[in-house]
Amino acid sequence: MTALKHLIVRLPFVWLARPFAQNTARFSTQDPTLSKTEEDSDEWKLKGRIYSKKPIKVELVGGKRYLWCACGYSKKQPFCDGTHLWSRFKLNIKQHPVFFKAPKDMKASMCLCKQTKNPPYCDGTHRRKEVQQVDVE
Numbered sequence: 844m845t846a847l848k849h850l851i852v853r854l855p856f857v858w859l860a861r862p863f864a865q866n867t868a869r870f871s872t873q874d875p876t877l878s879k880t881e882e883d884s885d886e887w888k889l890k891g892r893i894y895s896k897k898p899i900k901v902e903l904v905g906g907k908r909y910l911w912c913a914c915g916y917s918k919k920q921p922f923c924d925g926t927h928l929w930s931r932f933k934l935n936i937k938q939h940p941v942f943f944k945a946p947k948d949m950k951a952s953m954c955l956c957k958q959t960k961n962p963p964y965c966d967g968t969h970r971r972k973e974v975q976q977v978d979v980e
Contacts, residue, residue: 890937890938890957893955893958893974894912895955896956900951900953901921902948903950906944907944910922910923911923911953911963912926913957914936941962941963956968958974
């Protein structure tokens with residue numbers, strides 16, 4: 844019995860309060876007048892700063908782990924240098940740096956527009972009108 848009591852004391856409060864939080868009402872903060880296409884066109888703004896409007900070819904070493912920058916502020920593009928940690932209070936993006944392991948020695952097109960649906964690799968999203976209209980700093 845003391846082991847059970849010890850377990851209950853050690854459980855975090857958040858875990859214990861979880862059943863109560865699941866039954867609360869959830870309200871949407873979206874504007875109902877926005878159409879689905881308008882929402883999709885603004886989605887790119889939440890994916891990170893557009894560093895460049897074209898991908899970069901990178902030599903990847905098989906078996907090596909890499910960290911792809913998703914915020915667009917890294918000085919070592921396309922790889923993360925931790926800049927997002929210092930400017931987190933300014934960033935309002937959905938993506939986070941992506942760890943990936945190269946399957947073999949290869950050349951890969953790495954996304955620099957940060958809008959890809961297949962991070963860290965380029966999927967051609969940089970060709971979209973919304974991305975091409977943005978002024979790159």
